[in-house]
Amino acid sequence: MAVDQEVLDGLHEQLDSWRAELKGGASRVGWKIGLNVPEIQEKLGLREPVIGYLTSASRLESGGEYAGGDAVALRAEPEVAIEIGRDVPGDADAETAGEAIVGLGAALELVDVGRPPGDAQSIIAANIFHRAFVLAPSEPAFPAEGVEARLTLNGELRAEAPAPDDFTEVVMLTARLLEAAGEHLRAGDRIIGGSLTEQVEVGPGDDLVVDLGRLGRVEVTVT
Secondary structure, eight states: OOOOHHHHHHHHHHHHHHHHHHHTTOOEEEEEEEOOOHHHHHHHTOSSOEEEEEEGGGEEOTTEEEOOTTOSSEEEEEEEEEEEOSOBOTTOOHHHHHHHEEEEEEEEEEEEOSSOOSSHHHHHHTTTTEEEEEEOOOEEOOOOTTOEEEEEETTEEEEEEEOOSOOHHHHHHHHHHHHHTTOOBOTTOEEEOOOSSOOEEOOTTOEEEEEOGGGOEEEEEEO
């Protein structure tokens, strides 16, 4: 599928920011899937989800804190992190993409959806609302069938949903969009595959836990 020009222009702007972070000393971590809700895609005129980037500049350790005092509308998303074990070309088929997955793990992303840009290109350029993320260690890749994602806020279960058991399309999409924008999906990259539940509103003082059973558990406190 050809990449729409609006998406491509947004990715070029986004990747300029990514390169600036790396040049400033941040380490490459990987990528994120964003705008993966069909209703939002339709509203923005998108045909498929898009991608953002992850670097050490916004990475938190599990059990750490996120200073969210300046956030307008902070939201938490439970996700699965996919570890890539080999370079993946943009034209990879499902078999190639599947063979590249060497691990899965729990992930938590914090996004601020306040003051959203008015169009898809601007949202993509601004890294799709991203603020911070936490990754659990990868477990050896296997079908995630039967894994449930549970997000707990201050000890209260706020959202839960089953995790997908196949992530090949996530890998194929990421590789294709990166190659279209002049970059590549590399061995060692991790991809957080999009929120598994509806976003959960959070704010200062909140303790968050994402538990994906055998795929691990991560937690963070918003200060």
